[in-house]
Amino acid sequence: MQQLLGNNYKSKQEIYSLIDCNSFYASCERIFNPRLFSKAVVVLSNNDGCIIARSDEAKKIGIKMGEPYFKAKNIIKKNNVQVFSSNYSLYGDISQRVMEILSRFSPEIEIYSIxxxxxxxxxxNKGDLYDYCHNIRQTIKKWVGIPVSIGVGNTKTLAKVANRIAKNDKKRKGVCILLDSAEISLELANLDVAEVWGIGKKLSKFLKQNNICCANDFVQRDRRWIRQHMGVVGERISMELLGFSCLSLEMIPNLRKNCCVSRSFGSPVETINDLSESVACYATRASEKLREEELVTSVMSLFLLTNHFNKNDPQYSNSVKIQFDYPTNDTIIIVKKALQGLRKIYRPGYRYKKAGVIMLDLSIESNIQGLFETDRIKSKSLMKSFDLINFRYGSDTICTAAEGVKKLWSMQRQRISPCYTTRFSDLLKVKS
Ligand SMILES: [Mg+2]
Structure with missing residues (x-):
């Protein structure tokens, strides 16, 4: 078999697991608010637009993923569903805690998403896997308060399949070990081919036209046929389902190609003052992101646009590219240049819906040497103090004046929960 497959496929039996937090955003909201347990909870997207997370109870009532909030209002009211605006500071922090715990259970970890x-x-040992996984589940539940499901298989794709079973089959108690070949065939026969990792809607439509309905039909199909119609990607999926690992862990995240910060405004913005504040905020956040990842930018793009769905309003959109004198991640320099750029493309008389900045041409900070050395060292130590103060006393303790104070343009998040773990003033108060 090995010869047949070539050197790309490893025949050594590897063991992969996929750990997935159950209804993650909704679970985060529950940690500090025990009244929400066993109640239906939903979380909304930016500007409270659509439903982007649902607890199991909310799913059962029939609330759909991605449904606009206003459309679901009746069913929400009738069932007393608890609604939250998205609180990414909270979710990001909880995610970091979960990942930190996971890394204690294996040195080989790939953080796949939040x-x-x-x-x-x-x-x-195979015989110890079940207890090991339960230990992981209990530790995360006890230390952070988040329920997780764990799937185990010989490949990443099979671990995904197993995770799905762990989540949907309550008898499994959150863990599914899928290593036995007879059991794998059975489960693949029960799995719609559209649900296989990497296949998706469009490909599954094509596969179903060719009588491939479940994952088992897919792995039974001749490999040459798969390669011919789906290329090497399809072939890889098929091999992975057969237990031959083709996708290894990506432990070092790929270097970012760009860094974008943009938001839709809570309500339309018309004045250059409000636009300047928002652009300064986005440029600040983008600079912080660059520093977090020790990157620098040499070109920035800035854009703004009106709401083209609003047919009654005059429309305008524009963008501008701005070159820096030297690669930087200095908030002050970036904000200043962004505001210069904004003045170039701003036109009065329009109702703006969205603005954003994109940092391009990124490189690793430590690789930049030579030009403007003294300027860069000064800027680096200033930014270090900036970040330290904001880390210690909460974000926005120190910021550029350009960001403004009232921020009337900012996102609508009427139902946001406190930032329990990242802002001192939001710490949970316990009364006795
Ligand atoms: Mg999840």
């Missing part, structure tokens, strides 16, 4: 990670379990 609420999902792959761990490799090489060296753990």
């Amino acid at each position: 609420d999902e990670a792959f761990l490799k379990f090489d060296g753990i």
Whole structure:
């Protein structure tokens, strides 16, 4: 078999697990608000637009993913569903805590998204896997308060399949170990091909036209046929489902190509003053992101646009590219240049819906040497103090005056919960 497959496929039996937080955003809201347990909870997208997370109870009532909030208002009211604006400071912080715990259980970890990670379990006896996974679940529940589901398989794709079973089949108690070949075939026969990781809606439509309905039909199909119609990506999925690992863990995140910060305004913005404040805020946040990842930018793009869905309003959109004298991540320099750029593209008489900045041409800070050395060292130590103060006393303790104070343009988040873990003033108060 190995010869047949070539060197790209490893025949050594590896063990992958996928750990996924259950209804992550809704679960985060519950940690500090025990009254929400066993109640239906939903979380809204930016500007309270659509439903982007639902607890199990909310799913059962029939609230749909991605549904606009205003459309779901009746069903929400009737069932006393608890509604929250998205609180990314909270979710990001809780995610970091979960990932930190996970990394104690295996040195090989790939953080796949805010609420999902792959761990490799090489060296753990098969017989011990179930207890090991339960230990992970209990530790995360006890230390952070988030319920997780764990799926285990010989490949990342099979770990995904197992995770789905762990989540949907309550008898499994949150853990599914899928290593037995007879059990794998059975589960693949029960799995709609559209649900296989990497296949998606469009490909599954094509597959169904060719009589491939479940994942088992897919792996039974001749590999040459798959390669011919789906290329090497499809072939890889098929191999992974057969238990041959083709996708290894990506432990070092790929270097970012750009860094974008943009938001829709809570209500239309018309004046250059309000626009300047928002652009200064986005430029500040983008600079912080660059510093967090020790990157610098040499070109920035700035854009603004009106709401083209609003047919009655005159429309305008524009963008401008701004070059820096040297690669930087200095908030003061970036904000200043962004505001210069804004003055170039701003036109009065329009109702703006959105603005944003994109940092382009990123490079690693420590690789930049030579030009403007003294300026860069001065800027670096100033920014270090900036970040330290904001870390210690909460974000926005120190900021550029350009960001403004009232921020009338900012996002609508009428139902946001406190930032329990990242802002001192929001710490939970306990009364006795
Ligand atoms: Mg999840």
